[in-house]
Amino acid sequence: MAVIPLSGTRRESLGKGGARKARAAGRIPAVLYGHGEQPVAVAIEARAFDLALRGHKGGNPIVNLAVNGGEFTALIRDVQYDPISHAILHLDFQHISLTETIEVKVAVALTGLPLGVKDGGGILETILRELDVRCLPTAIPASISVDVSHLNIGDSVHVRNIAMPDITILNDLDETVATVVPPTVMEEKPAEEVVAETATTEPEVITKGKKDEEEAAAGEGKDKEKKEEKGKKEEKGKK
Structure with a gap:
């Protein structure tokens, strides 16, 4: 990994007020710590920082930080961003030795x-997106490539399957990195079951319809009888 040259200045004004003042002047407030030394508050020109790291690929950039006549090899350990503007708010530099x-x-x-995706319609799931490693600063890779082309449905790649020269992987060897799972399919009912359900439901509707018709007919019959009796009584009254 290449070491990126970068320059900065000591910050005399500390705290939130000092950080805001640095940002207003187009600089990024930062802190340099580690290697048994007292933390030092520094400021980096925002434009110079952007240009210096524009061509860097991957994480863990290492810089040669020049501050007030001194030079420090440092790892950019943390970058804080504004959640709205995405501008860099603060940098943490860890002083290291190569x-x-x-x-x-x-x-x-x-x-x-994966074979299971290409031939079986499976789904590739990433379980671990990062690995913890120990190595010399110059041996830090931009990323760790893991070949999954041989995986069938139900197969997995574990940490123990990954070999990297000059690097010690600190994760548990049994941890799963990636796996291929079966496709998700909506279960459909067999045609026989659908026909059986339809046949069971329809007679209930027909039976109910017949019952309603019979009740309606009976009601009409009673009404007719009442009218006939009423008519007979009226005729007797006339006589």
Whole structure:
């Protein structure tokens, strides 16, 4: 990994007020710490920082930070962004030695199209997106490539299957990195069941209809009888 040259200045004004003042002047407030030394508040020109890291790929950039006549090899350990404007709010530089191992997180990059996806319609699921590793600063990879092209449905790649020269992976060896799962299919009822359900339901409707018709006919018959009796009484009264 290449070391990126970068320059900054010490910040005399500290706290939130000092940080706001630095940002207003087009600089990024930062802190340099580590290697048994007292933390130092620094400021980096925002435009210079953007240009310096524009060509860097992956995480864990290492810089040669020049501050007030001193030079420090440092790992950019943390970058804080504004949630709305996405402008950089603060930087953490960890002072390191190129001859001493450090622990960092490295992104996992899955490569290839799994057999279970291509031939069986399976779904590739990523379980671990980063791996914890220990290595020399100059050996930090931009990412760790994991070939998944040989995976069938139900197969997985575990941490123990990954071999990287000059790097020690700190994750549990049994942790799953990626797996291919069966496709999700909506269960359809067999045609026989659908026909049986229809046959069971229809007679109920017919029976109910016949019952309603019979009740209506009976009601009409009673009304007719009442009218006939009423008519007979009226005729007797006339006589």
